[in-house]
Amino acid sequence: MEPDPPAPQDATDPVAGLARALERFAAERDWQQFHSPKNLASALIVEAAELLEHFQWLTEAQSGRLEPAQRAAVSEEIADVLLYLVRLADVLGIDPLAAARDKLAKNALRYPVERSRGHSRKYDAL
Amino acid sequence: MEPDPPAPQDATDPVAGLARALERFAAERDWQQFHSPKNLASALIVEAAELLEHFQWLTEAQSGRLEPAQRAAVSEEIADVLLYLVRLADVLGIDPLAAARDKLAKNALRYPVERSRGHSRKYDAL
Amino acid sequence: MEPDPPAPQDATDPVAGLARALERFAAERDWQQFHSPKNLASALIVEAAELLEHFQWLTEAQSGRLEPAQRAAVSEEIADVLLYLVRLADVLGIDPLAAARDKLAKNALRYPVERSRGHSRKYDAL
Amino acid sequence: MEPDPPAPQDATDPVAGLARALERFAAERDWQQFHSPKNLASALIVEAAELLEHFQWLTEAQSGRLEPAQRAAVSEEIADVLLYLVRLADVLGIDPLAAARDKLAKNALRYPVERSRGHSRKYDAL
Numbered sequence: 001m002e003p004d005p006p007a008p009q010d011a012t013d014p015v016a017g018l019a020r021a022l023e024r025f026a027a028e029r030d031w032q033q034f035h036s037p038k039n040l041a042s043a044l045i046v047e048a049a050e051l052l053e054h055f056q057w058l059t060e061a062q063s064g065r066l067e068p069a070q071r072a073a074v075s076e077e078i079a080d081v082l083l084y085l086v087r088l089a090d091v092l093g094i095d096p097l098a099a100a101r102d103k104l105a106k107n108a109l110r111y112p113v114e115r116s117r118g119h120s121r122k123y124d125a126l
Numbered sequence: 127m128e129p130d131p132p133a134p135q136d137a138t139d140p141v142a143g144l145a146r147a148l149e150r151f152a153a154e155r156d157w158q159q160f161h162s163p164k165n166l167a168s169a170l171i172v173e174a175a176e177l178l179e180h181f182q183w184l185t186e187a188q189s190g191r192l193e194p195a196q197r198a199a200v201s202e203e204i205a206d207v208l209l210y211l212v213r214l215a216d217v218l219g220i221d222p223l224a225a226a227r228d229k230l231a232k233n234a235l236r237y238p239v240e241r242s243r244g245h246s247r248k249y250d251a252l
Numbered sequence: 253m254e255p256d257p258p259a260p261q262d263a264t265d266p267v268a269g270l271a272r273a274l275e276r277f278a279a280e281r282d283w284q285q286f287h288s289p290k291n292l293a294s295a296l297i298v299e300a301a302e303l304l305e306h307f308q309w310l311t312e313a314q315s316g317r318l319e320p321a322q323r324a325a326v327s328e329e330i331a332d333v334l335l336y337l338v339r340l341a342d343v344l345g346i347d348p349l350a351a352a353r354d355k356l357a358k359n360a361l362r363y364p365v366e367r368s369r370g371h372s373r374k375y376d377a378l
Numbered sequence: 379m380e381p382d383p384p385a386p387q388d389a390t391d392p393v394a395g396l397a398r399a400l401e402r403f404a405a406e407r408d409w410q411q412f413h414s415p416k417n418l419a420s421a422l423i424v425e426a427a428e429l430l431e432h433f434q435w436l437t438e439a440q441s442g443r444l445e446p447a448q449r450a451a452v453s454e455e456i457a458d459v460l461l462y463l464v465r466l467a468d469v470l471g472i473d474p475l476a477a478a479r480d481k482l483a484k485n486a487l488r489y490p491v492e493r494s495r496g497h498s499r500k501y502d503a504l
Contacts, residue, residue, distance in 0.1 A: 014140070042181075051171075052170075104144075246436075288441050293426075331478045344449065349392050351454065
């Protein structure tokens, strides 16, 4: 089960390159059987929780000035979330960067600068 | 509070380009005050849950063949997770793509092909 | 598929009473087919995220003085988490109150008063 | 900072008894300072993720027949979720059992037996 060679766009889209590397990683280990969208979405939230765990007892201010060891651990959790997100999007045939750009454009309409200034989304949305 | 002009690497790193766009988005709305790492990690897991919610009552097989409307909704949730992830990483000064590549290299050592074939990570890790 | 009549201990264990009501609720709607532990654990975390969402942009101090409408919404999310937790435990044949008491006793040994005073778990655990 | 003596209802409400034990546990360690609703809601979802992690790579059928060691680990995670849920509700002055009973009554109206039979909530809600 040899994965396809890297697609031509990989050179300019590093996220697509990561998706191909993850596909190869799963194929080599015969792990595609575990990679249903349902399972990958579960694995993603579990990693998001491991990320949040680093901050749960910190004040907001403390969360902005991590010690090097904790920053390195946080960096690994960010990596884990991104890996599962890219893998999930790839299994579903979704381009996550294009989806993010579309959503940001949508949010710009949803939260006009003048009406949103200084209010958190939550309050704005209520 | 004008954001910095795009850094030179943006042309070849679309994730860094997204980080700059998100920084500008927050600055224009005076939302940086809400964007502590602690808060962003919470917002990220909330979006990860909205993503998982689409799959929670589906079988694994059903989760792989979504109807167009549900696929579009899932795509938006993937976008939301990526937006918060990129923003969180940026606030912490972490390059998420580099972190993901490092972690994938680490995982390749941790789960050697021969010993990992056909076993889920979970069982392998036990 | 008529559920069993309430067990005698229900009178003194309100959590067991809730488990019986939930079993009946699922049976009447033929929803037991969806209530695998895997699915219920997903539904539980989705509700936990809806709970967290109320607090994500608040300061810690603000989170302790909710307006009546927000407090009522939070109360409903707490209810949803408890309902799925009781249902999941019941499907697995686990008594959640007994498990909680056992864990609290274990935590008392793990975090001795003198050594734990004033430190968050996280730091203590490191 | 001596906690109040157990309230009279503890004898018949084991959840209130647990809330009092948790309050004492926190007071003895001077941990109330960390127990803002915001922080407790984060800790709760982190425990919900540790619970989900046990099931993420299992099939639904496998999730219903755990080995004794895994069942014991799951039981501890259920305990952790319940402990944080009871503590969070107590800090907010919410009775979680009463809230759960109210919500179940509301759900019975929202999902009438005849219209809901055999459909998952998700589809029903759409």
